Amino acid sequence: MYVSEWENERRPISDRYAAILRNLLGVTDAELRGVTQKSAPPVADGYDDLLSRIDSASSISTSMVKAFNDQTELLRTMDRQMGAASLVDQMTGHLAALEDALNFAVLPSARRPVALALAGASTLAAWQAIDSGAVERAWRHYELAKRAARDAEAPMYLAHAMGEQAYVLCDAGRSALGVDLVRDAQRTLGRSGTPRLRAWLSAAEAELCAHAGMVDDCQHALEEAMSTIPPGPEDRDPDMLSIFLNGAHLARWRGNVLGLLGDEEAVTSLYGALDVMDPTFVRARAGLHTDLAQAHLARAEHDEANTHLRQARLLASRTGSVRQRRRVDLLSERL
Structure with a gap:
């Protein structure tokens, strides 16, 4: 009786019976409850759909890969200026489309350009996740980026993903x-x-x-x-x-590192970087003000440190940067 009611969708399959039927029929829960709700094993009739997706993936043109990369570039620009918090859904959809294209591409000539695009997009998504405080998601995105870089035979993309992943640690x-x-x-x-x-x-x-x-x-x-x-x-x-x-960006980075070491030269290096910094790098500017606060604290210059912490907090809130706000909070405790 239950089988008839399941087949005619008059009764939902309970979790207890679903566990038994999955083992008997060799299907997933989604297939059991959604695609097929029959007591007989599913018929192997999915080849037409599979081949259609393979054919679609193999015919991805250069212009399509460019469209993927253009979307990544747009998300990168938006992230730089507005932060990652509002881009989660867009980035998730973008990665899903790239993964789907790669999963059904068969030959290396079709796989490599898509894999390269996925490696770049996944690394960006991972850094956005770090900034949002979603560290496990960041780690998984870096693992995806590394796999895609290996598939693309792109050691530069692989090394970059590994280098950024080190920040999670x-x-x-x-x-x-x-x-x-x-x-x-x-x-x-x-x-x-x-x-x-x-x-x-x-x-x-x-x-x-x-x-x-x-x-x-x-x-x-x-x-x-x-x-x-x-x-x-x-x-x-x-x-x-x-x-x-470039040299200006590296001067800011050097100032940050010297500040971590408590080096007196950090302040000079960081102010030099602040003077030439691109104003569209809003989150990076928040980091630079945080670096300056840290450098001033190392010199016991509390008023100057507090000034930069206020500016850093404002910019971090504007971009929704959990990571920068955490840094600001930790330094504020030292004032």
């Missing part, structure tokens, strides 16, 4: 493990990466070493970053669009 209190991961990223890249990316990885290593109390290693990594960064105002790496780094 650092924020979780495992800065020494983060140092190991960013160094592994450097080994993965070797000398094949662009100078701008190599400088980025060295600066990341320096910051993580500072958190880990590895002062000599930190200084060495900073020197490596400063000697590797290309000259001039250009900050975008044409071969690695996730990287924004």
